[in-house]
Amino acid sequence: MGRRRHLAPGDDPVTTLRPLSRDEVRRIDGRAAEELGLPTIVLMENAGRGAAGLLVGARESGPARVLVLCGPGNNGGDGAVVARHLDAWGWPVRVRWTVPDDRLRGDPALQRSVLGRAGFDQGTIADPSAIDEDLRWADWVVDALLGTGLAREVEGPIRAIIEAVNASGTPVLALDLPSGLDCDTGRPLGEAIRARMTATFVSSKLGFDAPGASGYTGEVRVVDIGVPGLLLEPFRPRA
Ligand SMILES: NC(=O)C1=CN([C@@H]2O[C@H](COP(=O)(O)OP(=O)(O)OC[C@H]3O[C@@H](n4cnc5c(N)ncnc54)[C@H](O)[C@@H]3O)[C@@H](O)[C@H]2O)[C@@H](O)CC1
């Protein structure tokens, strides 16, 4: 009998929701916190833990060297959570942020502080060419640069980092969205990460079904981040 396929974290055992728009998924996150009082740090932990589990599942052989690239927002915070779990499982991890820690607020700032206190190989990318050595070292890259906060053409250092990652050919696990991909249209805003796999939160995204989007998302896996069912009701398939 073939390897029993356990349900990986996020393989929703009950129902799948219809693909969501950027606004819908951001509103779900917001309602969970504002209306239901579920702290966003809880959703972030579930997101990062689920994504880390998918990376382990994607690796037939043992631990791999993982370079986690974190942007300035909650997507970056997710990346720090992935790093913490992979490290606890014995995977060699490096964490590189696109901004100094005094530019972080809230959940991502907290996550970065925890990694700092826990002795992680963590730093700020001073110049996009500075990640070339990290890219040579890594077996996998975790793309935690930009998620649904992407609001304009990708520019500046983040654009150069995306180009360097794509040029390196290193396989990428993208968190929530491949950075630079428009959530609703599935088209790159200037430049986008070409991922081997995308761990997307709550549900798939409208843009993932657009022609050409799979060249950026790679295999899409949904990670359940613990949003209460009340908020998911409007998005369940019609019975
Ligand atoms: N809010 C929540 O409760 C949760 C959010 N989650 C994560 O948070 C993400 C959304 O986080 P944020 O809203 O903080 O935003 P992101 O972390 O997606 O983006 C970070 C910041 O990048 C900047 N930015 C936007 N477009 C840019 C561009 N073109 N070039 C350079 N910088 C640009 C913006 O200032 C934006 O706030 C989701 O995709 C998901 O990964 C998850 O942790 C689940 C829970």
Ligand SMILES: [K+]
């Ligand atoms: K991302």
